[in-house]
Amino acid sequence: MAKQSSTDMAVDRVFRRRSASALLLQILSRYGVIVAFALMILVFSLARPHTFPTVTNLKSILTFAAPQMIVALGLTVVLVMQDFDLSIGSMVGLADGAAVALMVYHGVPWPLALALGLGLGVGAGLVNGFLVAILRGNSFIMTLAMATILTGVEYVFTDQAVVFQGVSQGYVNIGANSTLGFSNQVWIALGVALALWALLDTTESGRYMYAIGGNPEAARLSGIRTRTLRVSGFVIVAFAAALVGILLSAAGAGYTPNPGQYLLLPAYAGAFLGAACFRPGEFNIPGTVVGVLFLGTIETGLTLLNLQTYMINLVQGAILIVAVLLSTVAVRRP
Amino acid sequence: MSEQPASAGQASPALGGHAAQAVGSRQEPFIVIKGVVKRYPGVLALDHVDGVIVPGAVVGLLGKNGAGKSTLIKVLAGVVQPDAGELHIDGVHVRLHGPLDASRRGLAVVHQELTDVPNLTVAENIELGLGYPRYVRTFVNRRALRRKAADVLDRLGARIDPKSQLASLSIAERRLVVIARGLATNARLLVLDEPTASLTDEEINHLHEVVRLLRDHGVAVIYVTHRLQEVFAVTDDVAVMRDGKMVFESPTANVARAELIEHITGRKAAAASSPWRPPNGTTPREELLRVENLALPGVVEDASFALRAGDVLGIAGLVGAGRTELARLIFGADIAASGRILVRGRPVKVRGPRDAMRAGIALLPEDRRRQGTVLTFSVRKNITLPTLRRFRVSPPLPLPHFARERQASHELIERLQIKVAHAEHPIGHLSGGNQQKVVLAKWLDSGADVFIFDEPTHGIDVGAKEEVYRLMVGLAEAGRGVIFISSEFPELVGTCNRVVVMREGRLVGEFEDDAITESVLIERCYGG
Numbered sequence: 123m124a125k126q127s128s129t130d131m132a133v134d135r136v137f138r139r140r141s142a143s144a145l146l147l148q149i150l151s152r153y154g155v156i157v158a159f160a161l162m163i164l165v166f167s168l169a170r171p172h173t174f175p176t177v178t179n180l181k182s183i184l185t186f187a188a189p190q191m192i193v194a195l196g197l198t199v200v201l202v203m204q205d206f207d208l209s210i211g212s213m214v215g216l217a218d219g220a221a222v223a224l225m226v227y228h229g230v231p232w233p234l235a236l237a238l239g240l241g242l243g244v245g246a247g248l249v250n251g252f253l254v255a256i257l258r259g260n261s262f263i264m265t266l267a268m269a270t271i272l273t274g275v276e277y278v279f280t281d282q283a284v285v286f287q288g289v290s291q292g293y294v295n296i297g298a299n300s301t302l303g304f305s306n307q308v309w310i311a312l313g314v315a316l317a318l319w320a321l322l323d324t325t326e327s328g329r330y331m332y333a334i335g336g337n338p339e340a341a342r343l344s345g346i347r348t349r350t351l352r353v354s355g356f357v358i359v360a361f362a363a364a365l366v367g368i369l370l371s372a373a374g375a376g377y378t379p380n381p382g383q384y385l386l387l388p389a390y391a392g393a394f395l396g397a398a399c400f401r402p403g404e405f406n407i408p409g410t411v412v413g414v415l416f417l418g419t420i421e422t423g424l425t426l427l428n429l430q431t432y433m434i435n436l437v438q439g440a441i442l443i444v445a446v447l448l449s450t451v452a453v454r455r456p
Numbered sequence: 457m458s459e460q461p462a463s464a465g466q467a468s469p470a471l472g473g474h475a476a477q478a479v480g481s482r483q484e485p486f487i488v489i490k491g492v493v494k495r496y497p498g499v500l501a502l503d504h505v506d507g508v509i510v511p512g513a514v515v516g517l518l519g520k521n522g523a524g525k526s527t528l529i530k531v532l533a534g535v536v537q538p539d540a541g542e543l544h545i546d547g548v549h550v551r552l553h554g555p556l557d558a559s560r561r562g563l564a565v566v567h568q569e570l571t572d573v574p575n576l577t578v579a580e581n582i583e584l585g586l587g588y589p590r591y592v593r594t595f596v597n598r599r600a601l602r603r604k605a606a607d608v609l610d611r612l613g614a615r616i617d618p619k620s621q622l623a624s625l626s627i628a629e630r631r632l633v634v635i636a637r638g639l640a641t642n643a644r645l646l647v648l649d650e651p652t653a654s655l656t657d658e659e660i661n662h663l664h665e666v667v668r669l670l671r672d673h674g675v676a677v678i679y680v681t682h683r684l685q686e687v688f689a690v691t692d693d694v695a696v697m698r699d700g701k702m703v704f705e706s707p708t709a710n711v712a713r714a715e716l717i718e719h720i721t722g723r724k725a726a727a728a729s730s731p732w733r734p735p736n737g738t739t740p741r742e743e744l745l746r747v748e749n750l751a752l753p754g755v756v757e758d759a760s761f762a763l764r765a766g767d768v769l770g771i772a773g774l775v776g777a778g779r780t781e782l783a784r785l786i787f788g789a790d791i792a793a794s795g796r797i798l799v800r801g802r803p804v805k806v807r808g809p810r811d812a813m814r815a816g817i818a819l820l821p822e823d824r825r826r827q828g829t830v831l832t833f834s835v836r837k838n839i840t841l842p843t844l845r846r847f848r849v850s851p852p853l854p855l856p857h858f859a860r861e862r863q864a865s866h867e868l869i870e871r872l873q874i875k876v877a878h879a880e881h882p883i884g885h886l887s888g889g890n891q892q893k894v895v896l897a898k899w900l901d902s903g904a905d906v907f908i909f910d911e912p913t914h915g916i917d918v919g920a921k922e923e924v925y926r927l928m929v930g931l932a933e934a935g936r937g938v939i940f941i942s943s944e945f946p947e948l949v950g951t952c953n954r955v956v957v958m959r960e961g962r963l964v965g966e967f968e969d970d971a972i973t974e975s976v977l978i979e980r981c982y983g984g
Contacts, residue, residue, distance in 0.1 A: 326844050326854040333841055336830035343789055343827055344842040344898070345813045404832065 155399040155409075155445050159416045166423035173426055181304060187418035188307035189214075189366045193385050194392035194414050195311075195318050196362025200355040201393055201405040202322060203334045205254060205261040207356060209246065210363040210389060212272035214382025216279075217243045217367030222377040223279040225290055232290035236368055243364020244357055246272055251353030273380055285377040297372025307369050314362060319407040321358075327351060332404075391442050392417055398445045417442075469705035471507025471528075471678075471695045472515045484547065485510050486644055486676055487532075487563075492541030494527050494700075499888065501527040502538065503700035509645055514667060514677040516691035516708065518684075518720055520944060524700040525680055529647050532678075533565040534558030556585075564638030568650040570630055572622055572637075579605035579618035582636045608636045611673070612666050628659035635666065639675075646670060647678045652686060664690045682774050684713055684982060698722050717978055721945060732929045732953050733969065734766035741765045743801065744937040745817070745906045747786060750795030755781045757961040759795070763906060763937040768928055770952035771941045772977045778961040779941045780822050783908045787819035788812040799906070813842065818904035820895050822911045822941075828895040829883050836865040836879035839897045868897040873923065889920035896927060907931055908939040913947060925951050945974045957981055 167175040193210050200207050221239030224230040230238070246268065253264040299306050322328035333341040334348050342348045363382065371377055395416060396409025420441065424434045471489065489507035493500075502524050509515070519525050530536035531543070534552035542549055545561055552558045558565075572581050579598075580588075582605040589600035605618040614632045622630060631651060638646050648667070652660045667677055667690050679691055687694055687708060694711060696704040696719040704719040734741065741764040750759045756778045763769050771779045785792045788806040797804050799815040806812050812819070821827035829838050840847060840861045847864065849855045865879040872893045876886055883894055892912060899907065909928060913921040928938045928951060942948050948955050955972050957965040957980040965980040 324855050326848075326856055329837065329841075329844060329856060333830050333833065333837075336832040337826070339827050340830050341841070343787070343809050343819065343821060345810045346841070347810070 152402055153399065155395055155412060155416060158441070158445070159412065159419070162416075162419060162423065166419075166426065170423075170426045174423060179422065179426075181308075183415070183418050183422050184308045185305040186422065187414050188305065188311040189370060190385055190388045190392060190418065191311040191411065191414045192314050192362050192366050192369075193359075193382075194389040194396075194410050195314050195407060196359035197389050198393050198396065198405050198407055198410045199318060199322065199331065199358045200261075200352075201335075201397075202331050203352055203355050204338075205352060205355060207250060207265045207359050208262065208386065209250060209265040209269040209272055210359060211382040211384075211386040212269040212276065212380070213243050213246055213360050213363035214367040214370065214385060215380045216246065216272045216276045217364035218371040218381050219276040219280040219367075219377055219379075221293075221368055222285050222289060222371050225293065226285055226288040232293035236293065236296075239368055240361065240364045242275075243360045243367070246364075247357035247360025248353065250360065251356035254356065255349045255352035276380070280377060280379065282379045284379070287376070289371070289375045294372050294375045297369040298375070307373065310365070310369065314365070315407060315411055318358070322407055327354075331355065335405075388414070388417055391438075394446050395442065469695065469702050471505070471517065471702060471705065472509050472513060472676075472693055486546065488542075488544040488547075489531075490542040490544070492528070492531060492538045492543070494524075494531065494536060494538050496888070500700045502531070502541075504541070505697075505700075505702050507695070507702070509676045509678070511644060511674045511676050512671050513693060514671050514679055514691045516687040516694040517678055517680045517697065518682075518687065518694060518716065519697035520720060523697040523720075525697055526649070527700075528697070529565055529649055529678070529680065532558065532563055532645070532647060534563070559638075559641050559643070562642060562644035563647070564641055564643035564645065565647040566631070566634050566638060566649060566651060570627070570634060572630055572634055574621075574623040576622060577618065578609075578616055578620055578622055578625070578633055581622055581633055582608055582618070582640050584637065586640060604640070605636070608640045611639060611669070612636055613662075613669060614666070626659075628663070631663070632666070639670075643675065645676045645678070647680070649680045650682070651679070652681065652683065660686070684716060687716070688713070696720055717975070721974055721978070731950050731972070732768045732932055734764075734932065734953055741767075744799065745786070746798040746801075748796040748798070750782065750785055750792050750797065752781065752785060752790065752793050755961055756785060756792075759958075759963050761956055761963060761966070763939060765905070765935045765937055766932050767954055768932045768938045768940055768952045770948035770955035770972075771939060771958055772945060772948055772955055772981060773943070773958035774981050775943060777958040777981070779958050780910055781961075782958065783819060783910050783939070783941060786812065787817055787908060789819065789821075813902070813904070816903065816905040817908070818842075818899040818902055818906065819908045820899060820910060820912055822914065824888075824891055824895050828898075829891060831882070831884040833883060834880045835869070835874070835876055835883050835886070835894055836861055838883050838894050839865045839868055839879075842898055843902050864901070865897075868900060872897055872900075872927070892920070892924070896924070900927075904936070906937045906939070908941070910941045911943065912940070913942070913944065921947070945977045948972070948977065949974050959983060 173179060193214070197207060197210060217239035220242050221235045224235040224238060225232055250265055250268055253259045253268070254261040296306060301309055322331065330341065330346045331351055333344070333346060334351060338348055366385065367382060370381055392414035393405055393410050395413030396411070397403060397405045399409045399412055400406055401409065417438065420438055421434065424437060485508045487507070487509040489505060491504045491506060492502050493504055494502040505524070505528060517525055517528070527536060531538050534555050534557050543552065544550065550561065552561070573584065576584070579602045583601055589597040589604065591597050602618045609616055609618065612632060612635065614629070614636065616625065616629055616632065622633065625633065635646065635648070651663060664686070667679065670677060679686070681687060691708045694706060694708050694716065695702060696716065698720070743762055743764050745763040747762070748760050751757055759782055761769070771782070773779045781790065784790045786797060786806070788808045788811050791807065797806055799817070804811065804815045806815070809819070825831065830841065833841075840856070844856055847856045847861045849857045862879055868874075869876060869879060874886075874890050874893045874897065876890060883891060886894065896912070907928075912924050925947065928940060931938050940948065940952060949972050952972060953969055955967050955977060956963050957977060959981060967976060
């Protein structure tokens with residue numbers, strides 16, 4: 123017994139010595155984004171003490187980040203299963219354009235227009251899922267093609283014409299009003315975050331989704347319905363994107379062609395930054411929340427510093443590269 | 457025997473030892489391998505292996521799966537770095553820094569899986585990575601490229617058009633192209649790993665001619681195969697590996713087929729002491745599974761057998777005989793083209809693993825890394841994956857109860873003696889044997905009555921193997937049915953009460969109780 127424990131201790135010592143050097147890296151990879159986030163807030167607060175650390179600014183950052191947040195949260199679900207969806211920007215536009223066009227051109231009552239907008243999004247998600255999970259198309263190229271098609275469908279509804287009047291007030295209220303001081307968009311983003319966190323981190327389906335992402339063949343041989351779950355992932359992200367389409371058209375009380383395209387890259391950036399914190403190398407909902415807020419804060423802060431647009435671009439890009447590489451390094455050395 | 461100088465005096469067999477002595481006076485050895493050791497977690501893949509490779513000799517390298525042949529080849533290919541031992545090329549001690557380094561030094565390996573690029577032409581494949589001839593250092597000179605390729609193909613006596621797309625060739629032709637690529641690097645040693653898998657007799661004969669031609673040009677050849685008739689047809693010298701050691705070496709002409717089989721399997725087979733015999737009760741044992749005329753053309757042909765409660769049914773066969781494929785059809789991992797599966801006498805439609813699981817069938821797949829485990833998951837999450845529904849917070853809510861999962865995992869870790877600090881440890885950090893036990897743990901409490909173990913002892917150490925045997929027998933004792941697929945026949949002989957033999961997709965024999973012997977199984981496998 124004594125001999126055993128002494129060898130155990132030796133093993134322990136070796137292990138600890140090795141891990142001591144790796145510890146910093148591990149902490150950095152796990153909480154690096156959060157540490158950087160905190161530093162950034164500190165820097166911005168010191169540089170702009172009267173405008174940055176204010177409740178007004180907080181609210182504006184949150185409202186600005188909410189649409190990106192909702193799309194990025196939905197995206198996290200498909201990314202967990204190692205699928206891509208590049209059609210989310212077009213899906214935002216489809217729901218936005220369809221709901222507005224139905225209300226303004228066809229006199230459809232706003233609740234029905236809203237439901238149809240969301241329904242179109244879900245339908246598009248089903249098509250994506252069918253192409254990728256059932257017909258086994260490459261998700262990257264399938265959803266890229268679907269993006270073009272969905273924007274085409276959007277233009278069938280709107281004929282690419284800008285709409286700035288005639289949107290029902292009840293509809294506008296959903297996106298433009300505030301509740302308890304925060305924009306409705308922020309509350310909805312919070313709701314989506316909680317729902318998807320519960321899905322991925324507490325339910326059987328969530329566990330299965332992570333298993334599919336880890337090893338699809340082992341998941342299938344363990345009796346998991348891999349195709350059904352992958353299709354539902356595409357439906358979830360599509361629903362989230364359509365929801366954003368509704369919120370954008372409601373908040374703006376109108377429609378501009380292809381309104382969701384600007385959301386595509388921030389959504390991916392947020393989700394990948396999220397995979398760099400809490401659970402390095404794994405997409406996760408709390409991570410995505412932090413990632414999107416981080417990007418939103420940088421953008422707002424740099425704008426408050428009166429930096430040129432090119433500078434904002436450079437800084438944002440550099441931060442993204444560093445953060446994501448950090449998490450990759452940590453995963454490579456378990 | 458007496459004609460062999462000094463062979464009896466040799467301390468331990470070495471790869472190519474005789475060929476070296478036979479021509480040693482005339483030619484310096486090309487490669488000398490000295491005491492090479494390679495350790496993997498839980499396995500000693502190479503245990504002080506020696507070898508001498510001389511120009512112009514064909515050495516047949518034999519051994520069961522997992523005997524260490526492929527590791528030795530990987531060492532020669534520069535893919536794997538040995539833990540100890542030396543490699544001398546032309547008398548100089550060298551370290552191979554990777555496949556490119558090995559090929560620069562004249563070592564070419566043709567792997568069992570084709571490593572060519574199907575969308576390029578034959579000529580482009582042959583000269584791949586060697587620097588295509590160019591005009592003004594920029595544009596590929598296709599004519600010169602084709603001429604160079606044609607030269608190499610001529611040396612092989614291969615009538616293949618260098619212009620044709622690789623994808624349009626037969627498997628045999630593609631293999632020749634890969635060999636040609638090795639020659640184009642001016643290889644002095646060519647390693648052929650199972651080169652005749654999936655070739656017709658005629659194609660095999662042609663390949664043998666190519667090998668003899670190369671030998672006559674002074675190229676050394678290591679020929680790895682499972683087919684004994686090929687060994688006698690084409691090699692000058694044979695070497696046998698077992699459990700990471702070089703156990704036998706002789707000129708091919710001096711050895712008999714039966715003797716080779718003995719060396720391959722090991723005379724004193726380290727099997728379980730007494731094979732499982734189901735109790736001879738008066739009541740007939742219930743038939744748990746019946747497979748009728750199951751077929752997937754080209755893979756499994758017309759397979760029929762039955763499994764009763766209390767059976768440990770072995771499926772013997774060589775790699776590629778269709779055993780894994782048969783198991784996958786039964787489990788619904790692949791879908792059979794025709795045939796029926798009956799569970800407890802009732803026909804079951806198996807359209808996927810879920811259907812099979814519902815019918816009470818469990819499959820422990822062969823390739824645990826690719827098919828059995830989720831490496832990003834902890835041990836607990838891997839164990840509970842197929843049975844997660846049992847651990848709900850409350851039956852109608854699909855929310856797993858963490859504490860219950862953990863308790864069940866701990867019980868299984870205890871029961872199977874899985875060596876892991878705690879259940880939350882990532883499974884990727886475990887040794888091969890312990891990972892295999894986690895795969896067992898996944899299914900042990902799944903409520904299945906039919907357990908299909910596909911090569912469950914592959915790559916795990918002797919102690920862990922014994923535990924796996926005991927576990928299978930334990931399941932049979934408890935009235936379940938076990939199907940045990942293995943390429944190591946001693947373990948089938950030592951464990952099973954029935955064995956069926958598969959060859960080229962067909963079931964070609966069935967043996968019961970004391971009729972199961974290693975030599976009988978091997979004869980049947982090799983087509984005796």
